[in-house]
Amino acid sequence: MSARDEILGRVRAALADVSPAVSVPTPPRAPDRGDLVALFVERVEDYRAVVTRCSAEEVLAVVTGVLDGLPGGARAVVPPDLGLDLPGAVVDAQFTAAELDGFDAVVTRAAVGIAETGTIVLDHQPDQGRRAISLVPDLHVCLVDASQVVADVPDAIELLDPARPLTWISGPSATSDIELDRVEGVHGPRTLHVVLIS
């Protein structure tokens, strides 16, 4: 007998007298928190990420300013459909991991923002690019539209397509493995800069 049939057989035998019926209650919803965008900004900042709020017209200037602010100016990689004509930025051409390691920054859009937890979710469509490009460079500039911000985790789960690879990002990479002392930045981007467009 195959391992598969053996395991499934053991599972069935173990549950022979057990009724499979369990009613799963609908999880409770967080109460109305008022201004979701303000809450989102506050909670993203709680993770020691940087947030800049601006209008659609100002985005290009804001992002350029952030990149120029890096010492020596940043070499940035961008996804194919960023929809922002950033001078000097290189569009991802299926770079290898080692090639991506040569970039200082990445600029992407996002799929959803979650106010309650200060989380940004990427579903890696062409305006966000492959998972690797938003991972290897040390600075991630992420453009989130105010209309993409939802109240809580269940709203995000409803909107997101599980067939897509998803990356949920809440602040910069961090660890508390040394004496429970939180340190920002281990392997992921050490700086997360969220640009909130409204």
Add this chain to the structure above:
Amino acid sequence: MTGTFVGMPAFPTAAREALGDTQLRTNLAHATRTIRDKRAMVVAEVEDWEELRVAGAAVKEAALRDLATHLETLEESLVRAGATVHWAGDAAEACAIVASITHAHGVDEVVKVKSMATAEIGLNEALEAEGIAAWETDLAELIVQLGDDLPSHILVPAIHRNRAEIREIFLRRMGDVGRPAPADLTDEPAVLAGAAREHLREKFLRAKVAISGANFAVADTGTLVVVESEGNGRMCLTLPEVLISVVGIEKVVATWSDLDPMMRLLPRSSTGERMNPYTSTWSGVTPGDGPQEVHVVLLDNGRTRALADDVGRQALRCIRCSACLNVCPVYERVGGHAYGSVYPGPIGAILNPLLRGVSDEQSASLPYASSLCGACFEVCPVRIDIPSVLVDQRAAVVDSHRDDRVPKAEALAMRATAWAFSDSRRLAWAERASGLAGRVLTRFSRTTLPGGRAAAGRLPGPAAGWTGARDLPAPPEESFRAWWDRTDGGTKGDGS
């Protein structure tokens, strides 16, 4: 200490040693208090936390009670999404599957995301025996691996190490296995984390094969979920060409929307954050993005044994948040190593005997590693009634000795108690005998309990098993019944 739990002494012996280590107790007390407070703060923020727990428990319970159906659905969804599914009955089978996939790609190293399942099956050691180096990439796991040490906490495996020890391990060992630590390394946590970043980056960039576990496996969509903080998980799940995930069969949840209560419960319960820095989800292969060859190994290794236990089954709901460790007064004092398993603390005290049975002395000692205070049940995000399972497992330990030719002292004591309590004259006699023993003990005892009461330290003979891990208070000289008779319920004489 070497990097394996095999041959660890039973809990009372290991605990006695750990209790003598003051540095360990200081590190643990500080760490558990910090996480406890953080958790309490973010849990208090959720108005309907209790309802959320009920929903989380129901999601996992529903998945477990119809597990065969959900596993078959999961397999179908995974295959449809381009993944290859393997089934492993035990640790040896799982390790062999991973080794053969790795060999097929002609590589002699893999990068690993922290995973309890792969630690449980001893995958690193098995791969090493096959000539494959498995690099742990979680910072704490790296500290444990470089220190040739054992993990002592589910979430913070190096909780027993302080910064000076970590600096010393990095300086001494990093150069042996890759990029050395910089010579001017200080013991600042940020500097130590920076050294780990540099050391591991070259491994991430060249790795062909990665190994992960999964926090959840969604049956109807074939989605695996990995919850992490550092980004080492994203590195492993994204950059290599081949990804092998070892997933316990109890990780399954039925539907995509079931992730809702779980993703709200887990981060708040484990690291005490509203959300952990990174969560990755993937369903099989995405063309042009991430690993193009995806394997999933579904692991039993004792889980069906636990599933067959009516009371113990609920332990399989566990989402490894480690909240129960952080509130446990026993864990806080003895630390993780004394449990002799990758699953320490209250959950370990029930999960290990459920997965392995209680025929070995080490597993049989674990259900007793608790004061039954109930704090673990209160914090558990999926409402596992750990105290009830502990009591039931204690019964299982006693039962397993029922046919022994020399019964266990505890069984003898229970039998004697039943005999004495079934007849009031016998009980009166027993109480007089106990009063006499009390007077003798009070006179000769060397130990005094807080409050000044005399206690017996370590008794000889069959009672050694009990007193070896406890100080037994000397019995009072007069029994309650004798006192009641003498004073007519406290109304005659001085009433004392």
